[in-house]
Amino acid sequence: MESNSDLKYARLTGAMPRFGLIIVGDEILSGKRADKHLTRVIEILAARELRLRWAQYLPDDRAVITDTLRITFASDDIVFSCGGIGATPDDHTRQAAAAALGVGVQLHPEARDLITQRCVEMAAEGRGSTDMSTPENQQRLRMGEFPQGARIIHNPYNRIPGFAVARHYFVPGFPVMAWPMIESILDAEFREFFHRAPHAERSMLVFETPESVVAPLMEEVELRFPGVKSFSLPSVGDGQDGKPARRHIELGVKGAPGLLDDAFAELRRGIEALGAPYSLQ
Numbered sequence: 001m002e003s004n005s006d007l008k009y010a011r012l013t014g015a016m017p018r019f020g021l022i023i024v025g026d027e028i029l030s031g032k033r034a035d036k037h038l039t040r041v042i043e044i045l046a047a048r049e050l051r052l053r054w055a056q057y058l059p060d061d062r063a064v065i066t067d068t069l070r071i072t073f074a075s076d077d078i079v080f081s082c083g084g085i086g087a088t089p090d091d092h093t094r095q096a097a098a099a100a101l102g103v104g105v106q107l108h109p110e111a112r113d114l115i116t117q118r119c120v121e122m123a124a125e126g127r128g129s130t131d132m133s134t135p136e137n138q139q140r141l142r143m144g145e146f147p148q149g150a151r152i153i154h155n156p157y158n159r160i161p162g163f164a165v166a167r168h169y170f171v172p173g174f175p176v177m178a179w180p181m182i183e184s185i186l187d188a189e190f191r192e193f194f195h196r197a198p199h200a201e202r203s204m205l206v207f208e209t210p211e212s213v214v215a216p217l218m219e220e221v222e223l224r225f226p227g228v229k230s231f232s233l234p235s236v237g238d239g240q241d242g243k244p245a246r247r248h249i250e251l252g253v254k255g256a257p258g259l260l261d262d263a264f265a266e267l268r269r270g271i272e273a274l275g276a277p278y279s280l281q
Contacts, residue, residue, distance in 0.1 A: 016193060017076070017077070017193060018054075018077045018078065019052050019078045019079075020052070020054045020055065021054070021055040021079070021080050022058060022079060022081040024057075024081065024082065024084035026059050034278075036175050037082045037173075037175065037178065040179055041179075044179065048186060048190075048193075048194040049199065050193060053254055054077075056068060061239050062086060062093070062095060062096050065096035067100075069100035069168070072168065073166060077167065078167050078169075078190070079167065079169070080185075081169065081170045082178045085139065085162060085163070085171070087139055087143045094145060094147070094163070096154070097118070097150075097163075097165060097168070098147035099148055101165065103218065104147075104160050105147055105148070106146070107141060107145050108146050108150060108152060110152045111145075112141060112144050114143055116132055116141075118140075118158060118159040119140060146163040146165075147165050149165065150163040153170070153171060153184075154184070155172070155177050156177075156183060157177045157180070160172070162181055169182070169185050200254065201260070202253060202260050202261075203231075203250050203253075204268065204271070204280050205249070206248055206251045206271055206277070206278045207246055207277045207278065207279075208277065209274070209277075214232060214249065217270040221270070225253075225255075225266070227255050227256055228253050228255040230251075230252070230256070230267070231254060232248040232251050234248075235247065235248050251267065251278075252267070258262055
């Protein structure tokens with residue numbers, strides 16, 4: 001298990017951390033519920049000029065979650081995991097995280113206290129009992145069983161905490177809980193990286209032109225402007241994306257703002273040299 005100093009690895013090295021997102025739930029993969037986490041986490045990071053580098057959807061399958069976490073724990077990525085930390089039979093994330101680390105689970109003392117407070121509050125509202133020995137409250141306490149050495153993530157919605165291990169942060173699947181918890185983690189632990197690597201993009205719509213024609217131009221722009229990436233988003237032109245109902249490519253560049261003007265100008269000159277019809281975004 002890592003020490004507390006190791007847990008701040010990204011901060012100590014001064015390197016920009018890579019952020020990843022894991023979303024757990026059969027209901028997402030079956031289409032029973034639509035995922036909202038991916039878009040919102042991208043927005044939360046973007047507001048701080050941070051970027052999501054990867055995302056994965058996982059089923060409620062302990063072996064699959066364990067295998068995935070073994071890989072991500074071995075990386076230096078900052079990983080947010082949403083879902084699967086409850087105490088019903090289809091919740092496996094807590095046990096999978098422990099298995100991936102090769103440790104057991106145990107009732108975290110602070111989690112026990114927070115869950116007990118929540119039970120007292122519910123009892124005052126006429127829901128349940130303050131007796132923590134009842135089967136219902138014993139089941140609730142299981143939500144505080146985390147991998148050995150885990151840290152608490154406070155839940156401002158109902159006190160039932162999430163947990164953190166290494167550079168991984170495990171929060172509930174409910175957006176009303178997960179999103180404020182993710183924001184509080186970023187603000188408390190990664191503020192030094194906010195607005196340190198501004199990112200922007202510029203693009204145009206290129207009409208009736210195959211990607212194979214613009215690919216060499218994209219490669220040339222990237223060679224001439226290190227640090228800039230080109231991108232091409234083709235559309236069949238059915239108007240479903242809010243763009244013109246005409247076959248087109250959204251062609252552009254992205255990267256540090258100071259590099260984009262010259263790179264985009266070069267891209268535009270190349271399109272004009274090809275004689276391809278285009279319009280600026």
